[in-house]
Amino acid sequence: MTDTAPTLGFVGLGQMGAPMAANIAKAGFPLVCYDKAGTTERMPEGAVAAGSLAEIVAATDTVFLSLPAGAHVLAVAGEIAALSDRRTSVVVDLSTIGPEAARTAAGLLREAGITYIDAPVSGGRAGAIAGTITLMWAGPTSELDRHRAIVDAFCGNPFHVGDESGLGQAMKLLNNFLSATAMAATSEAVLFGLSQGLEMKTILDVVNVSSGRNTASSDKFPQRVLTGTFDAGFFAELLNKDVQLYIDNVRAAKSPAKVGSAVSEIWQSGSDSFPPGTDFTRIYEFIRDNK
Numbered sequence: 001m002t003d004t005a006p007t008l009g010f011v012g013l014g015q016m017g018a019p020m021a022a023n024i025a026k027a028g029f030p031l032v033c034y035d036k037a038g039t040t041e042r043m044p045e046g047a048v049a050a051g052s053l054a055e056i057v058a059a060t061d062t063v064f065l066s067l068p069a070g071a072h073v074l075a076v077a078g079e080i081a082a083l084s085d086r087r088t089s090v091v092v093d094l095s096t097i098g099p100e101a102a103r104t105a106a107g108l109l110r111e112a113g114i115t116y117i118d119a120p121v122s123g124g125r126a127g128a129i130a131g132t133i134t135l136m137w138a139g140p141t142s143e144l145d146r147h148r149a150i151v152d153a154f155c156g157n158p159f160h161v162g163d164e165s166g167l168g169q170a171m172k173l174l175n176n177f178l179s180a181t182a183m184a185a186t187s188e189a190v191l192f193g194l195s196q197g198l199e200m201k202t203i204l205d206v207v208n209v210s211s212g213r214n215t216a217s218s219d220k221f222p223q224r225v226l227t228g229t230f231d232a233g234f235f236a237e238l239l240n241k242d243v244q245l246y247i248d249n250v251r252a253a254k255s256p257a258k259v260g261s262a263v264s265e266i267w268q269s270g271s272d273s274f275p276p277g278t279d280f281t282r283i284y285e286f287i288r289d290n291k
Contacts, residue, residue, distance in 0.1 A: 007032065008150065009060035009088065011053060011076060012095070013042035015233065016121065017066030019128040020094065020154045021047065024064075027153035032056050057083050062090040062147065069241065070101030077105040081112035090143060092117040094135075096238075098173065098245040099166035102138075106165035117143060118165040120172035121155065122179075125233030132156035136175075138168035173249060176242040179215055180280075181263045186216035187284040190225075200226055224281040236280040240271035 010021040013035040022044035025031045031047040033039055034056050039049045050056045056063060057080055067073050073095050080088065091109055093102065093116065106116040116139070123133030134157040137144050144151070144160055151158050161171045189212070193203040204226065207217045224232050247264040250257045270286040 007060045009034070009050070009056035009063035010047070010066070011035070011056060011063060012066035012068075012072075013039065013044075014066065014068070015125050015235070015238075016094070016128045018042055018044065019125065020064070020066060020121070020133075023128075023131045023154035024150060027150075029150055029153065032060055053079055054083055054085070057088045058085045060088055062092060062150075063088050065091060065093045065095055067093075067095045067097075068238070069095075070097035073097050073105050074101060074108070077108045077116070080114065081108050086112075086114075088114060090115045090117065090147075092119050092147070094119055094121050096120045096172050096176070096242055096245070097169060099169040099249060102165045102169045115139065115143060116165060118168035120168050122172060122175050123156075127156075128154070130156075135159065136161045136168040136171040138162045138165055138171075170249070173242060173246040176239065177246040177260060177263065180239055180243045180267055181259065182214040182216040183220060183280065183283055184263055184266050184287065186214060186221060187287040190221065190284070191288055220281050221284075224279070225284050230279045230281045230285075232279055232281045234280050235276075236267075236274050236278045236283060237271050237276060239280045240267040243267045 007030045008024060010031055010033045013021060013033060021031065021033055025044045025046035032050050033043045033047045034050040034053055035042050043049050053076060065073060065076060067076065073093055080091065091114055093105065102118040109116040118138040119135055121133045121135050127133040131154050133155050135151060135155040137158060137160050140163060141160055161167050190200060190203055194200060204217055204221055207213055220232060224230055243264050247257060247260045250260050270283045273286060274282065
């Protein structure tokens with residue numbers, strides 16, 4: 001970073017935002033937080049609560065966003081751009097919103113003289129808490145260099161994936177599609193093994209030292225499904241949102257979508273059947289019970 005660390009803002013203290021903000025504050029960076037759903041009860045230790053988005057923008061140099069969807073990011077970007085009492089010059093968006101929304105947000109803020117960084121993250125809530133998440137930075141390399149000490153405070157694997165807004169989102173969507181595919185495919189494979197008389201632990205032990213190993217077989221199933229805890233910390237409706245964003249963008253790009261179409265149908269059906277806040281690893285139960 002520079003010799004004088006900037007004052008930072010953080011907007012959105014949900015499942016991912018709260019632990020990321022906590023790691024930034026823990027590293028000693030001045031941090032002002034705001035969450036429309038309630039700031040004080042969600043705010044990490046060492047941070048200061050703001051009463052509004054306008055208060056954050058007037059007091060901080062760089063604002064991080066961690067919001068549920070593109071509509072929320074665009075609303076916030078529009079509000080920031082419209083404010084006249086503004087100190088903020090950089091907005092780093094950690095949300096997953098899709099390439100088009102990221103490009104739109106970048107345009108709104110560019111007109112106000114603010115640099116928008118498209119920088120979604122991956123690694124789940126556990127990774128956000130541990131500070132090991134992956135960050136996919138699409139924006140000027142100079143800004144990543146300038147913010148490197150802050151990024152290192154909450155992220156274990158930062159990547160510069162390109163200069164243009166939307167590239168970070170494309171990277172995140174294809175990653176989450178692969179994760180969702182692994183979870184659905186592993187569920188089907190495990191259920192086949194069980195139908196033949198194999199034990200789940202045996203299936204996982206063999207697969208995880210063989211060519212079928214994947215993130216679901218190596219982590220989600222041993223830690224969350226086999227144990228019956230189903231507590232990966234990421235909601236099914238959010239992963240489904242990412243999968244649907246992926247398939248929409250694949251179709252718009254006229255890229256191959258046969259596997260993607262099948263996976264998106266599974267996740268949409270599963271998400272529709274779950275109550276809000278259901279852990280995404282329960283897709284195993286949905287696939288098991290809906291043959």
